[in-house]
Amino acid sequence: MSLENRGAFIVFEGCDRIGKTTQCRLLVELLKSRDIPVLPMHFPERSSHIGQVINSYLTNSKDLPDEVIHLMFSANRWEHMNQIKQKLLEGNTLVVDRYSYSGVAYSAAKGLDFDWCYAPERGLLKPDAVFYLRAPADDLTNRGEYGKERYEKVEFQGRVAKVFDQICAKEANYWHQLDASQSAEDLHAQVADIAVKLVHRVATQDLDKLY
């Protein structure tokens, strides 16, 4: 790759326990094995000051108004924007576990206005591709065994999935909806096929912003 080539900005989205973390890991391993420079990321990024507040909220040791935690999640992305831009321009592909769409989906699922939820995301870098992992509704119910964090309830996850579906329909030109009920290997094969082509296709394209 020439010096001007940038990396691809790849995001995984979907409900809790749908398999995003496994797919992120498999994709990072694959790209590494092809000598494509790649870095994993995950939002919320819990190590910053803001990230620590988010962590206290998610683990129920802190309560905050819905609007306030929403803006904290967004601020957590904004505080990493320079770093993300730099890494991409240096030629690293980023494989990111959750992004702005989780921000909108979880808050809108609580009843906050969709457009209000999306507003603070405007101006953030736009992913080149979003892999939206989705399982049929009854499959989600059968997954059971959610963790102890806030939001990890079947009924709430169903509402989150509805908002993700809505976003997926609107952003269809760069969203790839994939069936998460298949095996991790089969799912990975679908992801890999799209991602490898994407890395080459976007290398000479300008970065875009969410608007």
Ligand code: NYM
């Ligand atoms: N979450 C995540 C939000 O509510 N808003 C956001 O902007 C992001 C990035 O955090 N239940 C929620 C979704 C998850 C929770 O994420 C923790 P994870 O990927 O389980 O660490």
Ligand code: MG
């Ligand atoms: Mg989780």
